[in-house]
Amino acid sequence: MTRHAFFAGFLLLDGLLLAGTVGCASPQGRSRSNTSVSDWSQDGLTGRQIKTEHFDIISTLTDRAFEDGLPNFLERAFERYESTLPTSEKPLERMQVYLFACRPQWELFTQRRYPAGWSTYHHIRAGGFTEGSTAVLFFTDRAATLATLAHEGWHQYVHAVGIRAMPPWLHEGLACYHEAVQCGNAGPVFTPQANGYRIGHLRDAVQRDRLLSIHELVSTDAGEAVRKDNSTIVQTYYSQVWALVTFLRHGAGARRAAEFEHMMSDLADGKFAARVSAAQLVASRNGGGSAEAIFAAYFGCTPEQLEKSYYDHLVRVTGY
Numbered sequence: 001m002t003r004h005a006f007f008a009g010f011l012l013l014d015g016l017l018l019a020g021t022v023g024c025a026s027p028q029g030r031s032r033s034n035t036s037v038s039d040w041s042q043d044g045l046t047g048r049q050i051k052t053e054h055f056d057i058i059s060t061l062t063d064r065a066f067e068d069g070l071p072n073f074l075e076r077a078f079e080r081y082e083s084t085l086p087t088s089e090k091p092l093e094r095m096q097v098y099l100f101a102c103r104p105q106w107e108l109f110t111q112r113r114y115p116a117g118w119s120t121y122h123h124i125r126a127g128g129f130t131e132g133s134t135a136v137l138f139f140t141d142r143a144a145t146l147a148t149l150a151h152e153g154w155h156q157y158v159h160a161v162g163i164r165a166m167p168p169w170l171h172e173g174l175a176c177y178h179e180a181v182q183c184g185n186a187g188p189v190f191t192p193q194a195n196g197y198r199i200g201h202l203r204d205a206v207q208r209d210r211l212l213s214i215h216e217l218v219s220t221d222a223g224e225a226v227r228k229d230n231s232t233i234v235q236t237y238y239s240q241v242w243a244l245v246t247f248l249r250h251g252a253g254a255r256r257a258a259e260f261e262h263m264m265s266d267l268a269d270g271k272f273a274a275r276v277s278a279a280q281l282v283a284s285r286n287g288g289g290s291a292e293a294i295f296a297a298y299f300g301c302t303p304e305q306l307e308k309s310y311y312d313h314l315v316r317v318t319g320y
Helices: 015-024 064-084 103-113 115-121 142-160 168-177 196-207 214-218 222-227 231-254 257-269 272-285 290-299 304-318
Strands: 003-007 036-042 045-051 055-059 095-100 128-131 134-138 181-184 187-190
Touching: 015 064, 045 064, 045 103, 055 064, 064 142, 064 187, 095 103, 095 142, 103 115, 103 134, 115 128, 128 142, 134 142, 142 168, 142 181, 168 231, 196 231, 196 304, 214 231, 214 290, 214 304, 231 257, 231 304, 257 272, 257 290, 272 290
Parallel strands: 055 095, 095 134
Antiparallel strands: 003 128, 036 045, 045 055, 128 134, 181 187
């Protein structure tokens, strides 16, 4: 069983988003092309099944305007994923999204469908999880739910196009990278560097001296963080992997941008594992592990050597 994401945060991105969610998910913003709608029922739950070009959505929402906008939102998010990780592989089937109106419905479905994962999933307080190319989520509010859909949609996309070598810190960092959305009458606009929710938690971690080092960050996965059942640890982890991705892709005058894109290209083309394996031989002689191998292979340094410039990036992002 493949587990890609454990999204455990209540997302409130910024005031613009709250005011504009109707533009992202509303009848005015939706696209009806390649979309079909039918009734759905299972285990005493009822709702609608909405099929788009790339998604098969099961929804029990009572917010019909929001639900009607999901096809447009998810397809726009899919376009964003493709631009982040272009690959010749395409999903062989639609990605499944279960979106429940409340947590009790989500709990009922998850315990029955994913009993082996329940010991981890019951720690999730908001959002949901992804296994393979299936996301199982529950509604909190419009803004938070759109961010959750975008986050988990990234995990679905990566699995659906057959990428298996992506390290957890990068996988989760890029999922957080896609959370930030501004909405208007023209539909969703993704703003990955303006993730106000993650910036807020980063600011708190900087203030309270709770930052993880890059080495700690790249040696931890989201499941470990969630199983600690400590919301502060969880939010610090997610915020810092988002910041690490923005640092490597955009920070320090985009100094590492070409190296980052090279890494993404190798992931898409299936060359990543071989390149890291070669670097692993050198890293192991120096007592390093896979994290050191990745940074040596693509950035020509160790995580520790990037620590100061990464910290400077955090300070700039948080406004200190």
